[in-house]
Amino acid sequence: MNENAGRGRRVKAWSVVALGAMAVVPLAAACGGSSNAQPTTANGAATVGQPPAGYPAQPGYPPGYPAQQPPAGYTAQPQGYPTQPAGYPTAQPMPQQAQTAPTAAPTGTLAPTDPNSLQGILNGLQGALGGQTVTPGGIGDLTDVGLKAQAFRLAPGMQPEGDQLKQNMTEGQHVVMLVTMQAGKCYTVVGFSPLGAVKNLDLNLLTLVNTLAGQDLTHNNTPVIGGAPSPMCPVLMFPLQYRLDVFAQAGSGPVAVQVYSKNK
Numbered sequence: 001m002n003e004n005a006g007r008g009r010r011v012k013a014w015s016v017v018a019l020g021a022m023a024v025v026p027l028a029a030a031c032g033g034s035s036n037a038q039p040t041t042a043n044g045a046a047t048v049g050q051p052p053a054g055y056p057a058q059p060g061y062p063p064g065y066p067a068q069q070p071p072a073g074y075t076a077q078p079q080g081y082p083t084q085p086a087g088y089p090t091a092q093p094m095p096q097q098a099q100t101a102p103t104a105a106p107t108g109t110l111a112p113t114d115p116n117s118l119q120g121i122l123n124g125l126q127g128a129l130g131g132q133t134v135t136p137g138g139i140g141d142l143t144d145v146g147l148k149a150q151a152f153r154l155a156p157g158m159q160p161e162g163d164q165l166k167q168n169m170t171e172g173q174h175v176v177m178l179v180t181m182q183a184g185k186c187y188t189v190v191g192f193s194p195l196g197a198v199k200n201l202d203l204n205l206l207t208l209v210n211t212l213a214g215q216d217l218t219h220n221n222t223p224v225i226g227g228a229p230s231p232m233c234p235v236l237m238f239p240l241q242y243r244l245d246v247f248a249q250a251g252s253g254p255v256a257v258q259v260y261s262k263n264k
Contacts, residue, residue, distance in 0.1 A: 155228065
């Protein structure tokens, strides 16, 4: 009887072992079938799998780390170029200063002029008269006295150069006289008309090729070209002739015009 009881206990023990083995087999099969299983070291720490053959190593990462793809639009920096943190403003090129070309001095101009008035002057000269001249000096009339007073103020230290234009003019009339200027001297042209006569008397100095060399830009009865402190001082070494246009723009009456000069 004891022998039968012992046999029954051995059968039960083997049954328990068999059931345990059957439970372990599916679990081992399930674990062994996963492709993501990581091998462990002796101390139980997981190790990273090795990359496939020929796969480039990633700098700064452990072996086998998957490759990182750059974001769309990323431009690789040259080797050794310092990278900027995200959001850092990019360097802007320094603006170049605009180079201003030097303004060339007007050629042939002895005094300020208004080039826009040249065509009107040339049109008026087509019907101009030759000026009547007299020898300067003496006391003369009120026109001569007024001219000398203006010369004392506008041409200090200068003496009369050539003849004096003296003529009665009507409104809108042009009168022309020739003037010679040369280097080594400075010149001032002074005009005068008494009160109640020519109210706006203009003087225009032109070269023989019809360019303005000087012009009175006032609108009164006392015009001047090259008045103090800025007289006209030619630089060419040979004498040049100019045409002096005297224009009675407004009013009528006696007019006197004289060129004055002094040595430099």
